[in-house]
Amino acid sequence: MNKFKIITLLAFLFIAYQGWAQQKTVHGTVTDTRGEPIPFVNVVIKGATIGTATNVTGQYELSINDDVTLIFSSLGFKDNEIHTRGKEKIDVILIEDHIAVGEVVVMGYNAVERTHLASSVEVVDMEKVKTRPIFKLEEGFSGTVAGATLMQGSNLPGSVPGTISIRGLSTLQNAAPLVIVDGMEQSLTDIDPNQVKSISVLKDAASASMYGSRGANGVIIIETERGSTGEFKVDLHSWVAMQSPIDLPDFVGSADYMRLNNEARGMQGQSLLFTEQDITQAEGGNYTNTDWLKEVMQSTSYSHNTSANISGGGGVGTFNLMLGYVEENGLNDIEGTNKFSARFNTNINIADKFVLLADFYAHRLQVNRLHANSDGHGLYQIAWRMNPTQPVFYDSDLPNHYILHNNLNPVASIDHGGTRNYLHDRSTINLRPRYYINDNLSISGNVSYMINKSANKYRRETFKFFDGDRKPVDVWSNSVGAEQGVSVSQITARGLINYEKDLRGEQDKIYLVLGSEIMNYTYTDYREIAKASFFGKLNYSFDNRYLLETTVRTDGSSKFAPGNQWGFFPSASLGWNVHNESFMESLKDLGIFNTFKVRASYGLIGNENVDPYLWQEVVNTWGWTMRVPNPDFTWEKQKQKNLGVDIASFRNRLNVTFDVYEKYSYDLIYSDFPVPPLTGSYYLTSSVNIGEVENKGWEVSTKWSDKIGDFSYSVGAMLFDNRNKVLKAGYSENDTLIFKNNNDMIWYRGIAVENYFGYETNGYFRDQDEVDATEAKLPNTLPGDIKYVDQNGDGIINDLDKVDLGDPFPHYNYSVNLDLRYKKWDFSVLGQGVGKRTGRLNGQEGYPVLMDGSSNSLGAPRQYYADNRWMPDNQESRFPRVWTGSSSNAVLSDVWLGEASFFRLKTLQLGYSVPRIGKSIRNVRFYVNAQDAITFTKWEGLEPERNGGNGNYPRMATYSLGVKATIF
C-alpha cells in the first residue's frame, strides 16, 4: 500500500508542475470511422486527473496548461492517444473495437494478432469457465482445450483435482505444464476464475520455446483483469451450489457378506465365522446391516462463491480491485475449505511515455479436515474397510459406546477424532514498468516477488473406548500441536526490449522481443534454486501472407551439475495465410473461405522439473553416501514438430482447426535409477539422464455458429488423441528399465511411457485336479483362482511371463458443446468424453477384500463382484472366486483391466439475462448449472476418470444457481 501512496504523490507532483505553465484550451469533435459523431467519449489527460467528455454531438473542450497527451476512450472503441503538440483543435477518429478476445493472442512476453501467428496456441473461453461452479482452476481444462486432458478422481475440498496433461506424457518427472500468471511463474490451482481475463495454452515447441527450460509440458499463460479508462463499474457475481456423490460403491449387505465370507473361507479350508442362523436372521432384517458410507457422509455438501470486481480509470491510470470469497463444505460438519482473495491491478501513467503496471495479490486458503483424515481420503478408506455386519455402537446404555473393529471406527473418528486446520497464504507483488522510446520500441522490466507459506494446527480431546464387558480397551489421548510448513519465497527479475512495426505501409509487420531473466527460489528448509536465461523472439509477417516466427533461448539452472547447467533451445515456425493469396480471391468472395492458414513449426525445448542437488555427492553424518552422484546430470530435452491448419469459412460461421504433431524427448531425467547395493549408498538410486520417448498425436476442433433472427446458436466439437512410445529405455536400444517402487510397469523399446506390465490369463482353474496337474502356477492356488499363462513354458510363473497389457492413457478424447441463445434466454451444454481407455480395477473396486499386506481381510465385496464371481457351476465368470486373506489373484493381470471410456455432461446451463434493472444495475444474468450430472460409461469400477482405489472422497455432481450483475 505504501507503494501506491508514493505513486500517487508522484502523480500530484507532475500535475503541480503542469500548473506552472500557461493555460490554454483545446477542442474538437470525435467521430467513428464512418464519420458519425460519438457522444459521451471520455477525454482525459494522460498522467493527470483532469478530463471531460464529448457532448451529444461528439464535441469536447478542455483546458490544459501545456502540451499533453490526451486519451480518448469509449466503450466499444479502441482507445486513442494523441499528443496536443501545440494545436488547439484536434478532431479524433475512434476505431471500433470489434477485435474479439482471441484475435489478439497473449504469448507471454508480447501479444500478437492471430493472423500473424504461426504456432499452435489455443485460447480458453473464460465466460464459460466463470459461470461453472469450479473450485480449482484445473477443472476448467476438461474438454475445453484440444490436446489437454485432466482426469479428476474425486472432489475433495482443498485438493488439486488432477494434473493437466498437454499433448501426452513425455517425462518421468512432474508432468504439469508451466503456468505464468501476469509474467510470474506460479501454480494455477487457487487462481479465482472471476479474476482471469484470458488463458492461452501454448502447445507446440515454437510457442513454448520462449519458456525454453520449462516448456516441454506445454505452457499456460494467464492474464488477469485490468481496468479500463473512463469506465467505473462494479461487477458482482455470486453462486451457490449443492453437491451429490456419483461414485458410491455398491458393497453387499450383511446377509450376502456372510454368505460370501463363508464361501471364501470354506474354499480355503478355514473355519467359518457365520452360522446359518446368522444368515437367516440377516435375511429377515434382524441382524446388523450397517451402511458405513451413509454413516460417514453425515451432511450434504454446500458451497458458495461471491466475487466483486471494482474497476475504473482516468488519466492517471486504471485500476481493478478484485475481491473474492469461495467456501466449500464437505460431507460432515468439520470438513471444508474457504478462501479469501484480493487482487489489485493498476496501470499507472506516470509520465507521457512511462507506464507502470503494479499488481498486488494475496489469498488465504483455509482447509479444515479431521485429524484422523488429514489427507482427505483416509476417512473413506477406513469406511471401506468396514463390513455391514459390524455395528457402530455396542447394544448398551453407555453413551458413545463405540465398537472398535480392528482398531477402526470411522464414525468415532468424525465425532471424537479431533480436527486439523491448514492455512495456506500467498502474497505477490508484481511491478512491470514500461517505457515507450517511440511508437514502435519500448523497454520494460518485470520485478516480482511471491511468498507462499503454510501452517497447520491440530487438536484432539481425550476419548475412552470400552469393550463389550465395559472394561477400558483403548484411549485416544489429548493431542494438540501446530507446525509450520516449508515456505518458499520467489523473486523474478526480467528485462525486455519490445519492437513492433508495420512495414511497407501496413502490409508487413514485425514483432521483436529480446530479454533476459533471473529467478531465485529460497525455501525455509535451506534449499535454494536459481535460474538465469537470455532469449529473443521474432515474428515477421510478409504481406500478411507469409509468416515467420523464430525463437532463441538459453537457460541455466542450478539444479544441474556444474558444466552442464546451460541449455540452448531454438525454434522456428512458418505460416502461410493462404486466404490472402490472389488465387484465393474468388473463393473468398464466394464466402467459402474467409481464413485458411497453414503452419508448420519445429523446435527444441527443455524440462528441468526435478529436485535440486541430485547430482551432488552427499554424505550424511552417519557416513552414508545418500545416493550415487552424477557429475553429468543435465537438462531433459525435447524436439517437437507441429503441422497445423486453421480454416474459417462460410462467412466465418464455420471454424476448423487441425494440428498434427510429433514430440521426441531424450536425456529424460530419472531420479530413481537403481544401482547395485554393493556400492553402499543409502537410497540405492542415482539421478541420470536416460532414455528416449516419442509422443505422436493429432487434434481437430470445429465450430459452427449462426444466427437466425433472435435465435443464435453455435455447435462445436473437438477430437484428439496421443500415442506414446519408449524408443530407448537405457543407454542402449535393448535395455530395459525397471521401476523399483512399481513392479507393474516397465520400460523397453516400443512400450508406452506408462503401461500395465502383468500376466496374461486363461480362465480359472476348474477343480483341484486341474490345479494339481498344472506345474506353472503361483503358490497357494486353489480352484477358482486365475490361470496365468506361462509364456516361456519353463513351468514357473515369474517376471519373464509378464507382458505389455496396454497403457492407462485416455485415447480419442472428445468434447461437444452447444450454445443456444434466444432473446433473453441462453442454454449451453458441454459434454466431454474419452473414446478408449484401459482402466485398472485396482484395490477394493476390483478385489473382494482389502489387500493391505497385513491381514488382507478387511472390507466387503461389491455387489458387482458377487454377481459375477467364479463358482463351481459358473466357470466362465468375469471374476475369480471370492477370497479373503492373501491370494495369488491379487497381482496385475488382464482380469483386472477393463474398458474405461465414458461420456460425461460436464455442464448443462440455462440462463436468463436482464439488460437493465433500475438506473444503475445492468447486464444482469441469472443461471442454473448442473456439472458432471450425467455420465454414460461401461466402466466396471466406480468412476471412469480414475483407476480404482481403496476408498477416497467421492466424485461429486454439482448443481448451482448463480447471478451476475454490473453496477454503474
Next chain:
Amino acid sequence: MKKLIFIFILALTFVGCDDFLDKRDPTATSFVEFFNDEEDLRRVVYSSYLDVFTNPQARANVFYMAEGKSDNAYSRIEGDHHQRIANGDFNSNTNSFLFYYELQMKHLGRLNTFISYTDVPYVEDESVRQKYKSILEALRVWHYFRLTFRWGDVPFHLEPADLTDAQQDATPKEEILDQLFPLAEEIASRLPADEYTTDKYMFNRYSLKALTMRYALYNGRYELASRLAKEIMDSGKYSLHPVYEDLFQYEACSNNNEFIMHLNRESHASRATYTFRDLGPHYRTGPGQSYLVPLKALVDSYWTMQGNPISNCPLHTKEEYELNPNLNRDPRYEMSIMGHGDIFYGDTIDIYNPNNPMYYENLRASRSGYWFRKYVDEADAFKSGGNMEFGILRYAEVLLTYAEAKIMMNDVDALAKSSINQIRQRAGLDMAEADVTLPKYSSYSQQQWIDLIRNERRIELAAEGQRYNDVIRWRIAEEVQNKPALGHTRKADGELVSLKIEDRSFRPHNYVWPFHENSLRVEPGLTQNPGY
C-alpha cells in the same frame, strides 16, 4: 537517458553468471570431512549394528520376530517380511527378498568403505583403532555368513566397490565359506578376550567365536563347531543362569552370566524396546498387538516333565496333553508360552469371549490362542515401550551346539551328554527320568539322538528366532512347514478341533531364497536360484 537505460539492461543480462547458478546442498558433507576421531569410529560401528541387527523397533530385523518365518509361530503382518516365508506364498517378486538382500549388501558396501578408511581418524590409543577395525571386519563376516546361508552364491567383495565391481559375478558358497571361517578365527584372535564394560554388544573374542560356532554348525562343519564350543566352555567366562524364566524378564535380563552376544540398551542408544507390543496380548488399554504368536506345533513339542515326547508318555495320553498343555509338562512351557485358560495380569485368558479384546478373531488378538511369555513382562503391560535387554546368542546354545556337533559326528562323549543334562536340569525337568546318562538312553541310535537334540534345541531356544534356520539346515522343512498353522485345541463332538490360521506349503526349491527380479536386473552377475 537512453544510454543509461541500455547500460542498465546490459548489466542485468550479465547478472546471470555462473556463480549465481552454483547452489550446493548445505547439508552435504564429504566422507573424509566427518570421519575425524575415535567417537566417529564408534558411531560408525554403532550404526552398522543398529541398522541391521539391533534396532528394537524394526520388526523385520529384530531377532525374536524371525521366529515367524518358521513352523513355531505366526507373524500377522505381511509387511514384516516373515509371513510369506512361513506359508510358502512367495516367488521372485516378493518384496521380502529385495528388502533383506539390499539391506545386507548395501551395508557390506558401506563396511568395505569404512574398513578401508579406518586409518583416517585421530585415535590416541592405537589398540582402540584396531579393536574397532576388527569389529567392523567381524560384522562383515557376519553379513556374509547370513547371505550365503540364505541365498547360496553371492558376490564376494572386500574392497570399496564402484559400479563395475558392484556388478561382478557371484562366488560359489563353499568358496566363500572356506575363506570366511579362517578369517573369522583370525579376527577373533585380534579382539580382546574379556567382555567389554561398555559397548557390550560389540564383538569380543568369545562372542565372535560363538557366532562362528553357530554358523559352523549351520554349514555342517561339525569338527569346527565342536572345537569352538569347547573353547568357549573352557574359557570359563560364561555359565547357565539358574532360573530359565528370569533370563527373559526384567528379573535377570540385565544381570546374568549367560548372554554371550548382547542386544543391550547401548546397542540402540536406550530407545524403547517393544516386546510387549510385538508379542503380548491386547489387554485393556495396553499396547499389545500380538504381531507374533506361537502355534500348536511348538506347544506340542514340549517334553513331558520326565523328558519324553507327549506321544510317548506312560502317564497320560497324547490327547490329554494336547487339550491341557500345562499338565505334567516341561517347566519351560509355562515360562515361554501362555494361552487360553492361563492367568495374565490377574485375569484368566478367554479367547472365545467376543466381548473381550483377546477374542481370537480380533485383529490385535492371537489367532492361535497362544502368546509367548518370553520377553513379555507384566511390568510393561501399560507402558508404551519397555527397556529390556536380550541375548542374541547365549551359553545354552553353546552347550546345545557342542552336543549336536558330537552327535552328528556320531561321537556322543561324556561332555556332550553332560551338556544336555545341564540344560535339562536348569530347565527343571525331573532329572530322575530325564538324565541322558541313564541306561535307557545308552541304547539310542544316532537318529534317536538327533531327534532328541533337535527337539531340545527347539524347546530351549523357542521365540529366539533360531527355528527357521534349524528347519532349513536339517532339511526337514518339506515335512514340518507343509502343514497348516494351527492354534488352540478343544474337544467338540468327541473330536479334537484346533483353530486353523492358514495353510502352509514348502516346495523343495525353497531351501534357498530367490533373488528378487529387481536385483537380477540391476546386478547381471547374479544367477537366479533354481525353481524360481
